[in-house]
Amino acid sequence: MLSISLALALTLAQPAQAKPEAPAPAAASPAAAPSPLPPGWLGEWKGEMTTATPSGTSGPAARFTMELRVKEITPGERWTWTIIYDGPPGRSERPYELIAKDAAKGAFQIDEKNGIVLDATLLGDTLASPFQVQGTTLLAEYRLREDAIEVAIWSWRGEPVATGPEGLPVKSWRVGSVQRGVLKKSPS
Numbered sequence: 427m428l429s430i431s432l433a434l435a436l437t438l439a440q441p442a443q444a445k446p447e448a449p450a451p452a453a454a455s456p457a458a459a460p461s462p463l464p465p466g467w468l469g470e471w472k473g474e475m476t477t478a479t480p481s482g483t484s485g486p487a488a489r490f491t492m493e494l495r496v497k498e499i500t501p502g503e504r505w506t507w508t509i510i511y512d513g514p515p516g517r518s519e520r521p522y523e524l525i526a527k528d529a530a531k532g533a534f535q536i537d538e539k540n541g542i543v544l545d546a547t548l549l550g551d552t553l554a555s556p557f558q559v560q561g562t563t564l565l566a567e568y569r570l571r572e573d574a575i576e577v578a579i580w581s582w583r584g585e586p587v588a589t590g591p592e593g594l595p596v597k598s599w600r601v602g603s604v605q606r607g608v609l610k611k612s613p614s
Contacts, residue, residue, distance in 0.1 A: 461502045462529030462548070464570070468505075470495050471575050475511075475607035480600070489513065494568070494575060494609055502526065507536055562602075579605040 470493065477488040490513025497506045507524040510517065520538070524546070527533040532548035536555060546555035553568045562583040569576040582599040590596030 461498075462526040462532070462534075463496075463505060463524065466570055467496050467553075467575075468498065470612040471609035472612060473574075473577075473607045473609040475577065475605050477603055477605045479603045492577065492607060492609060494577075496524070499523065502529075563599075573611060575609045577605070577607050577609060 472491065472493045475490050475492045477490075479487075490511055493508075493510040493512075495506055495508040495510075499505055503526050505524040507522040509520045509522060511520075512518075522539060523537045525535045525537055527535055534546040534548060534553065536544045536546050538544070544555050544557045546553055551570045553570075555566045557564055557566075562581055565580045567576075567578045567580075569578075580601055581604070582602045584599070586597035587600045588598040
């Protein structure tokens with residue numbers, strides 16, 4: 427018998443049934459088009475982050491400060507996405523840019539300005555960016571709340587620790603760490 431989560435995943439993987447199309451709304455003028463990045467994201471955000479690992483794997487949780495600076499560069503197209511980490515190893519500023527690729531699909535990219543460009547997707551109030559570097563897979567999530575951005579960066583590496591029965595393509599990994607925190611908006 428399939429587990430509930432596996433049955434749900436298989437159901438979600440099935441192609442959606444075509445729905446009758448609604449009449450297209452009247453075209454809006456370019457000036458009236460909403461920005462693909464809601465204005466609530468703009469500003470300077472700062473908070474304490476904690477790194478947690480499975481019990482006993484690398485000592486007590488590490489703590490550091492994280493800042494996120496989001497400012498519009500090109501209306502509706504580009505924003506600064508500057509991330510600053512400050513902790514025991516020192517201060518590290520990363521002057522990235524967020525780029526809207528396909529607003530209707532919530533498709534963005536994070537340009538690290540060093541040849542690396544990561545895909546990111548805006549799903550409701552959450553910007554999510556999964557990527558892999560040197561054998562480690564990460565999922566960075568930024569969730570906009572009324573007065574804060576919740577950040578969670580999950581990481582795992584290596585081969586799956588569990589797989590589905592033969593013929594069923596299911597793989598499972600053990601999470602290696604999570605960096606988590608709440609960034610509060612700095613007063614303007």
